[in-house]
Amino acid sequence: MVLRGLIVGLFALLAPADLPAEEVRPRSILLLHQSELRGPFYYQIFDAFRAEVEAKPEPPTTIYAESFDLSRFGGDSYDASLRQFLREKYRDKPIDVIVAVGSATLERVLDWRTELWPGIPVVFTLVERADFERLKPSPDVTGSIVQIRLADAITAARAVVPGLNTIALVGGSWDRQVVFQNWKDEIQTAAAGLSVIDIVGLTMDETRNRVAALPDHSAIVYSAIYKDSEGIFYPPVTALSLIAAKANRPIVVASETFLTAGGIGGYVLLPNVLGADAARLALRVLNGEPSSRIPSKLTEAIRPIFNWKQMQRWGVQESDLPQGSEVRFRDATFWEAYLWQALTIAAIILIQTGLISILLHERKKRNDAELEAHQRLSELAHVGRRATAGELSSSIAHELNQPLGAILTNAETAELILKSPSPDLTELKDIVADIRRDDQRASEVIHRMRSFLKRTPFELKDVDLNDIMREAFDFLAVRATSSNVALYFEAFPEALPIKGDAVQLQQVILNLVVNSIEAMSGMPYGRAVVGRTELNGGSSAIVSISDFGPGIPSKRSIDVFDPFFTTKEQGMGIGLSIARTIIQAHKGQIWAENQVEGGAVFRLSLPLALH
């Protein structure tokens, strides 16, 4: 029992909810136009109507459209054939709502309604107020009533022509007008105080001649021309273009579509608003709202709109226009015209700026890093020099004791002279002068030592490589003698100007020479170190330090410049590593090789300073 109940319930759930509903049929609208659809005004009404309907795709709605073309065709037999045509055409097409565009269309719909579409609600638009009052449609016929007032057109004319005293009414004969018929009756009141030039119902040529010769302080008020007095049909927009080409005064118009055809503007009828309004009414009716409950009312699709280009032509300021006016076709401002280009350029500049600042930042970082590297190098070099100083203590002692010895001997001699009964003052003077000179020498040695041992920032100066070598070799002479090593320096005969840090370069040379001296300590005789400076092409100088020791271990994997590589029992192995770092900081190179005749040679190349 329970199971069966469940199954039934399940089927009930699975069954489509609307299965028993009626057959689904698209809703349908029959849109009837007074004029042909190719004209911009009627096309815009239709287009806006269709867009509004299609904006609500559910439930689906079919639009049928017919154009009666009543501005060019008419007569009882035409009406009869239309009626016949509609009857046959829509015999099997149920229509849910009729939409009539234009007074003449509405009139025919009302006539044919009982026969063709009994009980079908009717929505209308573009029906002139007078027509509406004349037709008196039943309450289930609803729509927008249009009232275009000549008074509005004159207001607009006053706005565009200061001191207006004349208006020229241009248009087709009044009885052919769709929405302007009432103007004929309005002239008396609306144009009170103004001269009125009647250019209505003439041939196109006459019309164009007349509008070319209008007086000052006048404006043209254009209604619409569909057919001139010679029976030539014109779309009203085309007619306006022809007239505007000749007109010597601004043309006030009453339709949005006339704005681009030469009209300066005015209170214009907006066809897309009319179309959309009609569509909304039709949809309300389709959705079940009884049309009799929807009262017909005056349309709001009339707004003061002006053409900026025409305003420029006739010298009209925006401030002259009626309140709430819209100005169209304004020349685009720079920003409007080139917004994208401007944005793109701005973006590119921004990106470039960003890139540049990133690059600058990177550059600063690199500079900082270089500075730091140099500082590290200075510290490292300093450590290296302290180590080297130990090696050079004999040289230092010798250099210092030389003047000190002279001073002591001189001082004692002086004492001796002073003890004598008649001291030789001339000799004393000489002695004191010598003492003073030797004292200076001693302090120079100390100064040199101090600057060698001082932690100095890395600094590139103009120096002669020969001087640096010579000084270093002088310094090393004692160290070499005490190790019984002969030291030779063969200088390139000309100056070798380079940019370098003298202390650090000497440190490298000292280091290389001391290494060479130590490398030969096991040799019984023939100990010598040869230093040489040479020019290498025009761009660099080469320093070589060769010895006659056992050479560099031949294993290829060994790099003597690697930190902590050492062959000495008490060495840390940082000397050559520091040397390489120093030379690299001078943008130079250092390398080592064994000589064919035995011994090692260390070479370093340094770029010459350019003058």
Next chain:
Amino acid sequence: MPGTVHVVDDDASFRAAVERRLKKAGYSVATYPSARQLLDRLPDESLPGCLLLDVRIPDLNGPELQDRLSKLGSILPIVFLTGYADVPTAVQAIKAGAEDFLTKPVSSEKLLHAVEQAMARHEASRELKQKTNELGELLATLTPRERQVFDRVVQGKINKEIGRELGATERTIKAHRHQVMEKMKVRSLAELVSIAERAGMLRGGENKPISG
């Protein structure tokens, strides 16, 4: 006891100071800025003198110059004076016969003492050399037979023994012996032995004539 001090030092300032001081002490001074200059005009060794030598000098260093002079037969005593005395150099110099090894700065007292010693050494060496030379000259006047007798007399052999060795009578030997005493200008056997010792004839037992 004045003499000439030969100063070899590349440091002009020190040369001047030392020259001044030594002159005050009564020595005459000759200075040389390099080893080469000393070798170019070697000092007259017959006059009293000594060398004051810096270890570190151009051309040849101090020990090398010492070696060269020794090979040339120089007996000039050498006082080393150096700015920095490393042990190997000092040991080498002293072994090679240096009189002293001083380091700069040196007090006048030490310097003069060393120079005085060196001068004395030179004086002694010169006298010794002089006497040896004189002995050599006397020895050269002896006939080979007289020399044979001389050698045996200073070895303490009696005439009879010598006669047997040389195949001569005791009387002949006695005559030779008298001749030797005459020529060597001595009156006693003790004096003769002393001469022989100075001439180095007693060392090694070999009968080598002493060269002039």
